[in-house]
Amino acid sequence: MKVLIIGGGPAGASAAYFLAKAQIEVTVIDKAKFPRDKTCGDGVSARAFYTLFRMGIRSAQEFTSGQEISSVYQLDWYGNRNFIDAPRNLYGNPFSVISRKEFDHALITKAVGAGATLIEGVSVTEIRKDGNDFRVHFGNRTEKADVVVGADGVNSLVRSKFFQSPFLPTEKAFAYRAYFENVNLDFQNSYHFVYLKELYPGYAWIFPLSGNKANIGVSYPAVEDHKVTIKPEEAFENLLSLPSLQKELKNAKMVDRPRGYHIPMRVGKGSLVKDSVFLCGDSAGLVDPITGDGIDFALESGSMVAEDIIDYTKINWRKRKLGDLYNDKCHRNIVDSLRLKELQKKVFLRKNAVDRYFKNRSKVHDQFLVSSAVLGTANSSDLLRLYLHTL
DSSP, rough: EEEEEEEOOOOHHHHHHHHHHHEEEEEEEEOOOOOOOOSSSOOTTTHHHHHHTTTTTTGGGGSOOOOOOOOEEEEEEEEEEEEEOOOOOOTTTOEEOOOHHHHHHHHHHHHHHOOOOOSSSSOOEEEEEEEEEEEEEEEEEEEEEEEEEEEETTTTHHHHIOOOOOOOOOEEEEEEEEESSSOSOOOOTEEEEOTTTTTTTTTTTEEEEETEEEEEEEEEEOTTTTOOOOOOHHHHHHHTOOGGHHHHHHEOOOSOOEEEEEEEEOOOOOOSTTTEEOOOOGTTSSOTTOOOOOOHHHHHHHHHHHHHHHHIIITTTSSOOOOOOHHHHHIIIIIHHHHHHHHHHHHHHOHHHHHHHHTTTGGOOHHHHHHHHHTTTSSSHHHHHHHTTTT
């Protein structure tokens, strides 16, 4: 069996690594050449390290840009400040910040080292089903494959062609970020979340990197969530000029121009597999609808795709259809929880409700509850309690 993966980011690299380790022929095609910059907030959750550990990456300290995170600092639009701990995973890995240029290069290098083939610097222009095979066209070449994996992001060609459900403009959030140096944060080991009323349910962030550098940006909600009239450049400048951040950003210097990117904000209800075609990562909509985090889900879903193909090829090809294991496991472990978060966001995290939470924070007995609510880590019963308490 030959597997062809479109996209060499975390989802594609993860799938390629585990397939190659199982001696399955796998090729990754990516339009960029590695190492390449990837516009992102660069946050890597503790959960992500469960998959990274299996790939031989055990710590953010293995990266020159890596910064381990022990807490979350929040500043809301009423000027309230709050800290909560950022819990480690069961292996002891903390949350981290790692530049995507370095992070993604390490992942694809692991995949190639395991035996995957990487074709980079070319864009896939056409994918055709030819009997039981696929013909994938890129540049002046054509590759044949038995299985195609779409790990090609929010504007996935694979999703559009085989699932006929591209993400609509109203279903994409937008983020805008730049790297800064000489950032002197009082809390270097903290994610900084800044909530600007004009952006909600988007937010702004300062995520520290090693060497007094930081990834600083703002996120815009999907249009179906909220209409934002402020322009990205204006929101970005508003963040940088906040009086409460002037001490820490006084000597900060932007080292590259701000870049923008889209994030899928619709978790699909249907199958993630169709006729030997898989979707994983952003192309499958596996992104936290509250925070926009998706690296952990990309890594996990990529490994699940590989697990399905390995199991089907070597063990259960007579007992089930290709993709059944992945579809079931991905929905149980990722999709169902993301759909619950979508519901929580619509019911408990509307702008007027969150405004009450922030405004009445001092009256809420459990300060942690307000913080966890807007970070998307509170359960439904706690959200209901907070909602009713602040009416």
